[in-house]
Amino acid sequence: MRIDVLTVLPGLFDCFLKEGVIGKAISSGKVEVKVHNIRDFTTDKHRVVDDVPYGGGPGMVLKPEPIFRAYDELTKEGEKPYVLLTEPWGEKFNQEMAVELSKKPRLMIICGRYEGVDERVKSLVDREVSIGDYVLTGGELPAMVIMDAVLRLIPGVLGNLESLRADSFSDRGLLGYPNYTRPAEFRGMKVPEVLLSGHHKKIESWRKEQSLRKTLERRPEIIENLKRKGLLTKEELE
Numbered sequence: 434m435r436i437d438v439l440t441v442l443p444g445l446f447d448c449f450l451k452e453g454v455i456g457k458a459i460s461s462g463k464v465e466v467k468v469h470n471i472r473d474f475t476t477d478k479h480r481v482v483d484d485v486p487y488g489g490g491p492g493m494v495l496k497p498e499p500i501f502r503a504y505d506e507l508t509k510e511g512e513k514p515y516v517l518l519t520e521p522w523g524e525k526f527n528q529e530m531a532v533e534l535s536k537k538p539r540l541m542i543i544c545g546r547y548e549g550v551d552e553r554v555k556s557l558v559d560r561e562v563s564i565g566d567y568v569l570t571g572g573e574l575p576a577m578v579i580m581d582a583v584l585r586l587i588p589g590v591l592g593n594l595e596s597l598r599a600d601s602f603s604d605r606g607l608l609g610y611p612n613y614t615r616p617a618e619f620r621g622m623k624v625p626e627v628l629l630s631g632h633h634k635k636i637e638s639w640r641k642e643q644s645l646r647k648t649l650e651r652r653p654e655i656i657e658n659l660k661r662k663g664l665l666t667k668e669e670l671e
């Protein structure tokens with residue numbers, strides 16, 4: 434997969450693209466992520482990317498020209514990307530969307546700033562996406578959240594064991610099971626016996642029960658949604 438990111442703050446992506454699972458996936462060539470400074474696609478000597486809003490009002494708006502120039506330049510060759518625009522009021526990002534996006538060969542993520550992008554930029558966009566009902570200062574952190582959730586699903590990025598775990602739980606949006614590590618008792622708090630038993634079938638069923646119970650308690654709508662889609666097995670429904 435290739436992802437092109439358009440932003441006026443490319444430096445925000447430096448650590449994200451160098452560290453951890455995502456950094457390894459990029460350095461090993463499993464995925465390709467290129468961050469482009471919208472300012473590099475301006476043509477004036479002051480490299481202006483924003484302007485005051487028509488009709489008045491606070492703040493500035495990202496101009497359409499530099500973004501269109503970047504899009505035209507980056508789509509001259511190769512497969513056309515599926516274009517995302519991060520927006521406070523976009524479609525809510527979730528695991529289902531992450532799975533869908535992970536199957537695209539190429540993505541482009543346009544990150545707004547200030548009051549947002551000129552409305553005409555949306556003629557380039559396939560999906561306006563929000564990561565939640567709270568207000569951020571720009572679209573870069575949402576872009577990193579989306580990339581993290583999508584790239585971890587690319588085969589080989591997480592390694593086999595992890596991707597097996599992911600398929601059975603988080604890809605259906607179920608909450609995770611409790612994790613423990615040594616010591617077996619810490620300040621009077623013991624690790625559940627079943628996890629020390631070495632009985633893999635019992636451990637798996639305990640973890641599935643914990644995940645379903647936590648999901649039912651905290652996010653009952655996820656269980657209802659899975660029931661409606663027939664994505665819960667008979668024993669999971671019991």
Ligand SMILES: N#Cc1c(-c2ccc3ccn(Cc4ccncc4)c3c2)n[nH]c1N
Nearest residue numbers: 519520521545546563564565569571572575
């Ligand atoms: N995805 C996502 C988001 C954003 C977000 C995304 C892009 C931009 C560009 C500019 N801003 C700042 C702004 C502009 C207008 N109104 C309020 C805030 C952004 C916020 N906020 N909260 C989310 N969940």
